[in-house]
Amino acid sequence: MGIEDVTGRIARDLEHLKQYTATPGNGCTRLPFTKEARDAVNYLKELMTEAGLEVTEDAAGNVIGTLKGEDPDAPCVMMGSHYDSVVNGGDYDGIAGVICAIEVARLLKEEGITPKRNFVAVGFCDEEGMRFGTGYFGSGAMLGHRDVEYTKNFADTDGITIYEAMKGYGLDPEKIGEAAWKEGSIGHFLEAHIEQGPVLDAEGTELGLVEGIVGIQRYMVTVHGRADHAGTTPMDMRMDAVDAATKVISKIADWAREKADGTVSTVGYINTVPGGMNIVAEKVEFTVDIRSMNNDNINDITNRIRKALDKEVAEFGGSYEMDNKLTITPVHLSEEMLDIMEEDCKAKGYSYRRMPSGAGHDSLEIGQSIPTVMIFTPSKDGRSHCPVEFTKYSEFAKAATIMKDLAKRYLEK
Numbered sequence: 001m002g003i004e005d006v007t008g009r010i011a012r013d014l015e016h017l018k019q020y021t022a023t024p025g026n027g028c029t030r031l032p033f034t035k036e037a038r039d040a041v042n043y044l045k046e047l048m049t050e051a052g053l054e055v056t057e058d059a060a061g062n063v064i065g066t067l068k069g070e071d072p073d074a075p076c077v078m079m080g081s082h083y084d085s086v087v088n089g090g091d092y093d094g095i096a097g098v099i100c101a102i103e104v105a106r107l108l109k110e111e112g113i114t115p116k117r118n119f120v121a122v123g124f125c126d127e128e129g130m131r132f133g134t135g136y137f138g139s140g141a142m143l144g145h146r147d148v149e150y151t152k153n154f155a156d157t158d159g160i161t162i163y164e165a166m167k168g169y170g171l172d173p174e175k176i177g178e179a180a181w182k183e184g185s186i187g188h189f190l191e192a193h194i195e196q197g198p199v200l201d202a203e204g205t206e207l208g209l210v211e212g213i214v215g216i217q218r219y220m221v222t223v224h225g226r227a228d229h230a231g232t233t234p235m236d237m238r239m240d241a242v243d244a245a246t247k248v249i250s251k252i253a254d255w256a257r258e259k260a261d262g263t264v265s266t267v268g269y270i271n272t273v274p275g276g277m278n279i280v281a282e283k284v285e286f287t288v289d290i291r292s293m294n295n296d297n298i299n300d301i302t303n304r305i306r307k308a309l310d311k312e313v314a315e316f317g318g319s320y321e322m323d324n325k326l327t328i329t330p331v332h333l334s335e336e337m338l339d340i341m342e343e344d345c346k347a348k349g350y351s352y353r354r355m356p357s358g359a360g361h362d363s364l365e366i367g368q369s370i371p372t373v374m375i376f377t378p379s380k381d382g383r384s385h386c387p388v389e390f391t392k393y394s395e396f397a398k399a400a401t402i403m404k405d406l407a408k409r410y411l412e413k
Ligand code: GLV
Pocket: 127, 128, 358, 359, 360, 361
């Protein structure tokens, strides 16, 4: 199977998957537990079956295809990424890694190797956390980090909890624990993903070998004030939630900038209630997403936000909540697997560089406890989480080939 054939198969699958979006013509919107997610999962199941894999969907909505090895109880080699997307996102974030994993299974089969252990291709459910403000739902469940309580604790902006959304989708949230794999059953985890930043494209480098992934904390902050008439309430007699919230929001980016080490913080969502031009706002909700390779920086910014809210809210006698949606520490990926990939890139004449990831991935969750590695393909102009996201199919083929060789090393042991 030549690299052109690999490119062709990956192109065919990703082109087909483009149709499973809630926003045709305006990027990929494939939120978890929706019709688009179901349609994409059904197609992934078809591809896995065609590839000769044993297919299951687990209690968390992950789709799993297994190429059976001689000893199915030996720790497996798992490869995958997520099939959900952000709102108006691109056609490659996550799903390209799922297709690369299926392609690796196809290539392994075609090579006719007899794997000593299972090779498992996975499409994870709800990596993005877009709908419920969370993240890494499917990969977390696989590691036993999600329970029924969790599914009841988080809701989307329509008030639908994960629990309710799962039921509507045909999954039983009471059984979420069944998605957990036994400790030691996953030997190595591999993920191919688009870079989602500008480095590889700007340099003209073909592949990124990912050394580490930033830690992340996410919060929904709600500041409570009091609704009043905008014209008649004197400035010193109002409980203006917008005034207090924006004083804090305006500092959050600077606190990250101050670290000057790649730490980033983002307020990506702000909502005022009731949201009238002539009404003092009684409530402001805003999200905070803080990321760094240095976990102390994340904690420091979180503490500063809390302190600033204490002060600003106390000044007008209001109150606030700061609800944690996600806390995950930075992870260093497997040196052993990075070295193997590096040698293979050299042998194949592919240009590469080692690099960190500022985006979160299922590998961030899985890499906390299992030897994990990632490979990045270039994102045109660094654009991602938007409809113009683009990577050449031939780049995915190179990534799949490198990952196939890597998987083979462990499958033959
Ligand atoms: C996922 O793409 C994230 O980094 O938020």
